[in-house]
Amino acid sequence: xxxxxxxxxxxxxxxxxxxxxxxxxxxxxxxxxxxxxxxxxxxxxxxxxxxxxxxxxxxxxxxxxxxxxxxxxxxxxxxxxxxxxxxxxxxxxxxxxxxxxxxxxxxxxxxxxxxxxxxxxxxxxxxxxxxxxxxxxxxxxxxxxxxxxxxxxxxxxxxxxxxxxxxxxxxxxxxxxxxxxxxxxxxxxxxxxxxxxxxxxxxxxxxxxxxx
Amino acid sequence: xxxxxxxxxxxxxxxxxxxxxxxxxxxxxxxxxxxxxxxxxxxxxxxxxxxxxxxxxxxxxxxxxxxxxxxxxxxxxxxxxxxxxxxxxxxxxxxxxxxxxxxxxxxxxxxxxxxxxxxxxxxxxxxxxxxxxxxxxxxxxxxxxxxxxxxxxxxxxxxxxxxxxxxxxxxxxxxxxxxxxxxxxxxxxxxxxxxxxxxxxxxxxxxxxxxx
Numbered sequence: 001x002x003x004x005x006x007x008x009x010x011x012x013x014x015x016x017x018x019x020x021x022x023x024x025x026x027x028x029x030x031x032x033x034x035x036x037x038x039x040x041x042x043x044x045x046x047x048x049x050x051x052x053x054x055x056x057x058x059x060x061x062x063x064x065x066x067x068x069x070x071x072x073x074x075x076x077x078x079x080x081x082x083x084x085x086x087x088x089x090x091x092x093x094x095x096x097x098x099x100x101x102x103x104x105x106x107x108x109x110x111x112x113x114x115x116x117x118x119x120x121x122x123x124x125x126x127x128x129x130x131x132x133x134x135x136x137x138x139x140x141x142x143x144x145x146x147x148x149x150x151x152x153x154x155x156x157x158x159x160x161x162x163x164x165x166x167x168x169x170x171x172x173x174x175x176x177x178x179x180x181x182x183x184x185x186x187x188x189x190x191x192x193x194x195x196x197x198x199x200x201x202x203x204x205x206x207x208x209x210x211x212x
Numbered sequence: 213x214x215x216x217x218x219x220x221x222x223x224x225x226x227x228x229x230x231x232x233x234x235x236x237x238x239x240x241x242x243x244x245x246x247x248x249x250x251x252x253x254x255x256x257x258x259x260x261x262x263x264x265x266x267x268x269x270x271x272x273x274x275x276x277x278x279x280x281x282x283x284x285x286x287x288x289x290x291x292x293x294x295x296x297x298x299x300x301x302x303x304x305x306x307x308x309x310x311x312x313x314x315x316x317x318x319x320x321x322x323x324x325x326x327x328x329x330x331x332x333x334x335x336x337x338x339x340x341x342x343x344x345x346x347x348x349x350x351x352x353x354x355x356x357x358x359x360x361x362x363x364x365x366x367x368x369x370x371x372x373x374x375x376x377x378x379x380x381x382x383x384x385x386x387x388x389x390x391x392x393x394x395x396x397x398x399x400x401x402x403x404x405x406x407x408x409x410x411x412x413x414x415x416x417x418x419x420x421x422x423x424x
Contacts, residue, residue, distance in 0.1 A: 035364055035365060035366035035367070036363070036364050036365055036366065036369075037365075037366045037368075037369060038365060038369045040372070041372075042369065042372075042373075043255070043256075043373075043376075044255075044256040044257065044258060045256065046256060047259045047260075048259075151248070152247055152248050153247060153248055153249075153250065154247035154248065154249045155247070156249075157248075157249060157250045157254065160252070160253075160254075161254075161255075164255075164376055164377070165376070167379065
């Protein structure tokens with residue numbers, strides 16, 4: 001999120017920590033600012049959609065800066081107390097989809113779980129949204145892969161992205177799961193509401209959202 | 213870019229390739245759609261900012277879908293004819309910053325070049341913007357690292373991201389370059405216009421853009 005609006009040349013915009021004195025611009029020194037620590041394996045998936053490993057307390061200022069509104073949490077374990085307290089205090093909606101992480105094969109995950117998670121992900125009322133599991137590699141990688149499938153990416157690009165985040169612990173079963181996931185299932189999924197999402201970027205934000 | 217606006221439950225939105233017949237929704241079959249092929253090593257840096265390796269002709273439909281308005285090209289070689297024709301036909305602005313890629317050490321790159329590139333990158337009038345070099349690893353990785361520095365990321369997170377995209381060809385000299393890059397130089401850079409960008413996410417889009 002770079003800027004809310006274009007700034008025209010000649011505009012004077014002096015914000016927050018900036019002091020102007022005798023033609024000199026002073027800022028809080030770079031060294032004086034506390035650096036933000038993104039969660040491990042952090043990445044931007046798309047506008048308003050982020051992915052990562054499990055956020056710890058030291059990542060909370062970063063998540064605040066992201067202004068995260070919702071979290072898709074893909075582990076079956078209850079949220080740790082400190083994380084639960086953080087999401088409560090920030091008014092963040094937590095969507096938990098408990099997927100076992102210890103299994104080599106991802107085949108135990110139902111298409112239905114992924115579709116439910118995708119449904120949460122596609123709804124911009126939940127954005128900005130963070131997807132995470134424990135390491136941000138396998139469960140998160142599968143969900144993001146299926147999301148790319150909705151975006152009509154070719155398989156090799158989905159796999160390239162999966163590998164980037166899962167390395168060096170790549171699971172061929174996850175890559176098969178992404179390949180086999182049938183996005184046409186999204187046509188008759190949950191609650192009689194049909195989502196269908198194509199493309200990527202400014203030109204192609206198309207959603208079908210219709211009562212059955 | 214998921215959706216331009218929130219769709220309320222109950223809204224009926226049926227777009228593009230969707231046909232409705234006797235309560236049945238038919239779409240162009242997934243198999244019938246030509247999948248989009250992102251350039252190699254593609255990634256989303258932030259809203260409206262993308263990174264990749266060198267785009268080839270087969271990536272052009274994807275770049276069209278992204279609606280790319282500008283390209284930051286970090287190699288000294290002239291743009292190939294087919295790419296030059298593509299950017300011309302699409303009205304894409306090409307910003308070339310010729311950085312030698314064959315050198316192990318990144319020390320030959322001046323802070324000034326990176327600052328000029330950052331200046332282009334930060335200006336949302338150039339968005340959506342794609343940064344690319346040849347492989348999207350070293351030159352692109354250095355520029356994105358410096359961008360993260362402006363966003364006040366901690367060094368270990370910048371390096372984690374650099375490694376993700378440069379693996380397995382990590383260059384310690386690039387990582388040092390990112391560490392040593394002094395963002396305070398952005399305070400007295402080009403054309404008497406001062407940019408200063410903090411933070412990340414919805415809450416923190418702050419820019420100082422002021423005539424000297």
